Amino acid sequence: MENKEAYWQENLRLIFICLAIWFAVSFGLGLLLVEPLNAIRLGGYKLGFWFAQQGSIYSFLGLIFWYGAKMNKLDQKYHSEG
């Protein structure tokens, strides 16, 4: 591999973005901000409750696949086989 350090820095940046979202949807919207969010309704769901019991899980799924796809591109960009 040509430029290990650059590859690793890009990976770290991606991880940082993903984990920021990971934290925001679960600990943020599902826990810390649950009370104000509960004033908003999503059908029968209070929104904070929905994030804690549904929304966070859907977001986690999106995050993992997005990260996987981005990393595959990154692997190719840095001429990685395997």
Next chain:
Amino acid sequence: MDELKLYTYIAVFGTFALYFGIAWWARAGSTSDFYVAGGGITPLQNGMAIGADWMSAASFISMAGLIAFLGYGGSVFLMGWTGGYVLLAMLLAPYMRKHGKFTVPEFISDRYYSKTARIVAVVCLIIASVTYVIGQMKGVGVAFSRFLEVDYDLGLVIGMVVVWVYAVLGGMKGITYTQIAQYVVMIFAYTIPAVFISLQLTGNPIPQLGLGSTLADGSGVYLLDKLDMVVTDLGFKEYTTSNMGGTLNMFAYTMSLMIGTAGLPHVIMRFFTVPSVQAARQSAGYALVFIALLYTVAPAVGAMARFNLMNTIEPAAGENLVYDERPQWFKDWEKTGLLQFEDKNGDGKVQYTADAATNEMVKVDRDIMVLANPAIANLPNWVIALVAAGGLAAALSTAAGLLLAISSSVSHDLMKGVFVPDMSEKNELLAGRVTMTIAILFAGYLGMNPPGFAAGTVALAFGLAASSIFPALMMGIFSKKMSGKAAVAGMIAGIGVTMLYVFQHKGIMFIPGTSFLGDMGPNWFFGISPNAFGSVGALVNFAVAFAMLKVTGPAPAHIQDIVDNMRIPSGAGAAHDH
């Protein structure tokens, strides 16, 4: 024999014959087959197997029951046991797969260049895994006691025998293929009743949507609003807002489960069975898809089970169920001793309230809710039978996976890796099987008197893994300089404080009455419960390790090269031994 029993026997024996058949067909021939299935499993298969492994008795039997009674507070399990996969996919799995070893302690021993590190890791893993198996044994006991209509303790003993036969026979190769079959059985067993009940209550067949819909009785009231009303009328906390021990406790609890997920050996080991680094990332995603199928349905199962339970006992305000006219499921669960009624005011009716003085449902074990749910909702007998088969599959698959992790830790890491390096493959397998037997006996004994409901006990195991293994692995990959001695100090400090706090609350190794510091009042550390304490332990682990790093100096150059190599995905061979 009545129809329900007949269907239950058909469902249980049919699925068991299937699992045993698969286990026999794919039985392990070599140690490589036994531990990592020879490395030839696709990401999709692997994801499904992780799903089955993951969805244990705690997820299948226990979790929705806890949610049913905790309401919003139960969210910690939902977020905690899914969010950990994000950490796994980004922080651990790809790099550990690249490094390519069989077990977590092997990885730790390479990265921290010491046998001490390996031994400490093995001990941490064994403590966490055994705690986890105790939780599974509770689920196994509940499932078998109901299925065979015997007392909980007898159900547990029968379950231990079945788990033993099953785990000792198979090894990882057998387990992986069997778990794929178990996943399919479980997911149907979980979602079919949920679809029926959702349709019954709200007219919407998709449980995730049904939970947010209006009731089908024409009142136009939302299900969750009605549930809030029903429970608060009886003095219980409001379902959709009831907190569990305060925001800080819920925060710590969720974090502990998430990082514990990423530190549990039986899950991490799975990522060694895929062919490449890219496949490891993908596996985490597929695993979460299969897990999310169950986890997004669970809140609906919990809320609807609670709703139906309340409605059965008190169909309209003041019109309570007459005890002599109680439904069959009520009688069935009374036989297991997990549901108990006491007519305190002698009126022959069932009162279920939040006030301990007047409440007559003196015992409603949370772990019975999922299994009782289809019967409470009057679903057809074949659905009830299917749930029984699913519950047994869940308990069995995870117990087997964990026992495998424990046995490989002892036989592969401790005996072959440290004490008897020239042991033959045959003896290694034998040592593994002996270890499994001892672990089953020990966990079964403690399962007679478990430290909590299945999901709560399992949460303790996650705390122990979170405070010891996760920080060591993460620092090993993301901090090139982290030294062996510092990491060992971190692991010992992390799991040490967590165990002190947990055992002070629950007794040493959960044996009741062995709290050593006398009564200090529960949750004395900022109101954090012992189940949530793993996140504090992890912080201690990180802090001690980085402090010690200043003393020990950085890791040697050749170790830093190993880390560099781990971070690049290319050239990952099959998982190998040395």
